[in-house]
Amino acid sequence: MDNFTFYSPTKFVFGKDTEQQAGALVREFGGSKVLLHFGGKSAEKSGLLGRVRESLKGAGVEFVELGGVHPNPLDDLVYEGIDLCRKNGVDFILAVGGGSVIDSAKAIAIGVCYDGDFWDFYSGKAAPKKAVPVATVLTIAAAGSEGSGDSVITKKDGMVKRGTGGECIRPKFSILNPALTQTLPAYQTACGATDIMAHVCERYFTNTKNVETTDRLCEAVLMAMIHETPKVIADANDYEARANIMWAGMVAHNNIVGVGRDQDWNSHGIEHELSGLYDCAHGAGLAVIMPSWMDFVYKHDVMRFAQWATRVWGCKMDFADPEATAREGIKRFREFLHSIGMPINFAELGAKEEDIPTLVKKFGLPEGGRTGGFVKLSSEDIAEIYKIAAKASL
């Protein structure tokens, strides 16, 4: 196991009606003038925004509002948010929504405290050190952004999707009411579930040896997702299954199950080019990419894939042919994703095989460069994974 630091100082307030505590929590963490940041009309229509506004007013917290966050959040709204915060002396940002809204709020939070262009943090020119405090009222179990110091934004010019991270943008508190996710359509619910499972897999496939505790914790989250996700696809109002998925989504991404090991985030990177170019849902893109990445890399550590296949997917170990067990695990993963309504190839996602050279170019590896924590991929390898993804079938 490698040395590590684990620090997750977010206060999670979980359960029914917890959004009514928003105002008191903002006060507890020192906020007095809030930017209320949100997405489209669903939070307004459902009454959620109204309840949050009431809670803020009840606690004597002033606020300004900025809605309109796009599912793949764009830089132009971030610039608008930074201006709005500066003009109004905002000292706290409350994101009401899913990962996109939260990521947009985080970008605004670091942008307000930075003299240059906030995109510097996403292009790798600067690292976030200071931010306006951020908190969340989560409405989608997916990104794990409610418990992480990460943010992903898309630059409209060229549709480039990039991420940044830092302790200063980790939420002070996150309100997790599973009932708020009950209005989500099945497709978006499944996209969220796929994202959660991918967050675990990106940590699970590692070259670090002797990580049994975190292996078991990763497997636990995956098994819970396999058990709970079909329930919410069958019945959107299954509060209990929503609750299990919502907690799994946080645990999957605050890194408690991934400490002390090399991780591999190539599936996320390879997917980002798909959702950047086609504006598809991140989770749907992951459903197409992640098993294809596995097809491409499993021979690098057959026994790790066989462990995953047997422990998580209940495959019988084929001692004469462990590769067959590894492949069976990947097959069951793809079948599971298909069963919850996810696309598994380019055609089902709405991507085009002829765009592969564009996708690889946008991925932007330098000539001869390689990237990855489990298997270091070249541009040619990435093209190969897109090709597998293009033609994948059950």
Place this chain on the structure above:
Amino acid sequence: MDNFTFYSPTKFVFGKDTEQQAGALVREFGGSKVLLHFGGKSAEKSGLLGRVRESLKGAGVEFVELGGVHPNPLDDLVYEGIDLCRKNGVDFILAVGGGSVIDSAKAIAIGVCYDGDFWDFYSGKAAPKKAVPVATVLTIAAAGSEGSGDSVITKKDGMVKRGTGGECIRPKFSILNPALTQTLPAYQTACGATDIMAHVCERYFTNTKNVETTDRLCEAVLMAMIHETPKVIADANDYEARANIMWAGMVAHNNIVGVGRDQDWNSHGIEHELSGLYDCAHGAGLAVIMPSWMDFVYKHDVMRFAQWATRVWGCKMDFADPEATAREGIKRFREFLHSIGMPINFAELGAKEEDIPTLVKKFGLPEGGRTGGFVKLSSEDIAEIYKIAAKASL
């Protein structure tokens, strides 16, 4: 799943040589005058205390010292620590040791900020609201006190062992270097492992339905402990296994695996009377009590015990006789504890059956009272569990 709040703002700095960061971390969390609190001579002899002192000096942090914490930490040293802190204007307490040292440090931390007798917090007269900041350099993977807001102290007068808890005594940071645990004798290592497993089991056996995510996380920690503990019993210097156990010990008790459900801490309470009366190791007492508690309560929810037996202990489900599966799980638990060198009955622990009435009286349930989150026990039930524990065999 029940509503809950989860807040674990401790910064965990994990791995080799991390004790050298102690001084810088004290500074990071605002300390300038530290009480260095520790136990016996082993931390001095091993050089650990010397390295921590150097780190504090290097960071320009002043400190006073108070050693001599007893394995079941006593109130008299707490009083001494409170005086010492007040006289020296201490603004930060650094515990170097295991759960006992940390719990003693927490008691001092709340005592310093309280006008009355610190025991009020342990007798239930007062709840901790304010404390001097506490941090830890952990030397035993066991109590989970490095990541919890709990503390247990024994009152010398009558040897009464009682606990308290509050956010204000949750450590600001905890330094977890698995190498520091390599000097622990096998017996103490096994006691720690038993305590960790008990912390999970006290959470696992619940009446709350639909808690698959936390069930799976609990099972993950137990399976990791079953896999790693025999390795460190066989080879005290197995750093990797020590590391897995150390992280499991934190995860087992910061409550991330136990949120949203009723818990049952009767085994801990019933054990505390044993270690209070006989001054035996808490983990050893738990090895005797926990399976006996299971023998007594398993019929309350046979399927939960059968789930535990099959998922954690690899028992085959006996569909014609689920009770047999439940009993098989408890049997394997006891066999495992025995295999790592733990006592499984009163004789092996050094307890006496004739003391049972005294133990029950010290437990102190009011006439007709009952306690417990899974099964509510009366004084007669507790006596029965002690009787099972007295005579237990493989």
